[in-house]
Amino acid sequence: MKIINHSSVNFRNLKDVYIEPYEKMNIIFGENGQGKTNLIESIWMMTGFYSFRTRKNIQLINYDSPEAVIKTNFFSNGREQEARLVINQTKELTLNGVREASPRAMIGSFYSVVFSPVTLGTVQNGPSERRKLLDVALSLMKPNYAVIMSKYIRVLDQRNSLLKKTGQKGFDSGYFEPWDAELVRLGSKIIRYRTDYIARLSEEASDIYGEISSGKEKFACRYDFDTENLSDDEISEKLKNELEKSRDSDLKRLYTGSGPHTHDLILTLNDRDAKIYGSQGQQRTCALSLKLAEAVMTEKVTGEAPVVLLDDVMSELDEKRQTFILRFLDNKQVFITCCEPSTLLRSKDGKVFEATDGIIKEMN
Numbered sequence: 001m002k003i004i005n006h007s008s009v010n011f012r013n014l015k016d017v018y019i020e021p022y023e024k025m026n027i028i029f030g031e032n033g034q035g036k037t038n039l040i041e042s043i044w045m046m047t048g049f050y051s052f053r054t055r056k057n058i059q060l061i062n063y064d065s066p067e068a069v070i071k072t073n074f075f076s077n078g079r080e081q082e083a084r085l086v087i088n089q090t091k092e093l094t095l096n097g098v099r100e101a102s103p104r105a106m107i108g109s110f111y112s113v114v115f116s117p118v119t120l121g122t123v124q125n126g127p128s129e130r131r132k133l134l135d136v137a138l139s140l141m142k143p144n145y146a147v148i149m150s151k152y153i154r155v156l157d158q159r160n161s162l163l164k165k166t167g168q169k170g171f172d173s174g175y176f177e178p179w180d181a182e183l184v185r186l187g188s189k190i191i192r193y194r195t196d197y198i199a200r201l202s203e204e205a206s207d208i209y210g211e212i213s214s215g216k217e218k219f220a221c222r223y224d225f226d227t228e229n230l231s232d233d234e235i236s237e238k239l240k241n242e243l244e245k246s247r248d249s250d251l252k253r254l255y256t257g258s259g260p261h262t263h264d265l266i267l268t269l270n271d272r273d274a275k276i277y278g279s280q281g282q283q284r285t286c287a288l289s290l291k292l293a294e295a296v297m298t299e300k301v302t303g304e305a306p307v308v309l310l311d312d313v314m315s316e317l318d319e320k321r322q323t324f325i326l327r328f329l330d331n332k333q334v335f336i337t338c339c340e341p342s343t344l345l346r347s348k349d350g351k352v353f354e355a356t357d358g359i360i361k362e363m364n
């Protein structure tokens with residue numbers, strides 16, 4: 001998968017940007033507040049997911065304009081494709097001339113992996129950040145996962161409303177049965193998808209971690225809902241039991257406190273929790289390994305190498321890690337933002353763009 005050209009009109013401070021990126025390395029440099037992350041974000045919007053910075057359309061549109069328009073020509077699934085996303089109160093996507101019902105229609109056509117300083121905190125952040133990492137990656141690779149996930153969230157919202165209604169009035173367990181059955185049915189599918197993915201992700205990330213750290217520690221990750229040797233029916237049974245067990249406390253807290261929306265991805269170094277025992281440098285290497293493994297997995301599962309977006313991370317990593325990343329991503333299209341391109345970055349074959357006050361200019 002490669003971006004051939006990309007334009008952003010009235011997307012944040014990018015009033016009228018058009019670029020023709022190189023098929024490999026693209027460096028975007030400039031001072032703070034010039035539009036580097038905005039450009040990365042406008043490329044990410046083509047995945048059809050929410051921005052990694054906001055869920056609010058209004059923030060994405062230039063202050064002086066009623067709407068933002070992003071257009072990308074890209075090569076994937078063996079052909080050239082064109083996507084146009086108009087953002088106003090809603091988002092309207094046209095893919096290859098066909099108006100789609102939702103930007104989610106990009107899933108299966110456009111692949112990307114984004115990496116920002118927030119990603120470097122994956123280990124230290126709360127479980128919701130790690131679930132998001134899983135959910136976005138899995139939705140991109142397995143479109144059906146996104147469908148099941150959104151159904152699950154809908155049923156969960158309904159069950160939570162029911163808890164709020166019945167919580168005050170006393171409780172009849174019969175009320176909950178239809179919602180619980182649906183949560184278990186969808187939840188066990190989510191768990192199966194996640195555990196299968198995590199098993200493969202762990203292997204890839206472990207190899208990468210080993211290369212970066214010269215094999216001193218063993219990195220692994222696992223899901224905190226143990227499914228080892230369990231059949232699908234047994235997973236459902238286990239989930240059902242957890243839901244029943246947590247019902248009393250759910251009624252007190254008026255919130256469903258068990259299920260995949262509460263699960264965590266546990267990261268370990270030599271079998272010890274990296275969140276508790278890892279040094280800051282080790283934790284960053286864990287996060288880096290996970291993200292690079294995600295890029296590898298996306299390519300293995302979909303057959304398309306994702307476009308890799310590295311926002312502001314290079315300067316936070318030492319030269320050894322930077323060199324490793326550049327070598328690792330050598331066959332992919334990469335966009336790297338930085339304040340001042342280092343000699344290491346400049347030594348690579350690629351294009352360089354300068355961002356100044358919302359204008360992106362290609363340098364010679």
Ligand SMILES: Nc1ncnc2c1ncn2[C@@H]1O[C@H](COP(=O)(O)OP(=O)(O)O)[C@@H](O)[C@H]1O
Nearest residue numbers: 012013032033034035036037038059061062063
């Ligand atoms: N909706 C918007 N309309 C116009 N400008 C915006 C909007 N949202 C953010 N900005 C501006 O974009 C700039 C930040 O751009 P960003 O890409 O994050 O900078 P950097 O180059 O440091 O990555 C800031 O000057 C901010 O005021």
Ligand SMILES: [Mg+2]
Nearest residue numbers: 036037038312
């Ligand atoms: Mg930035």
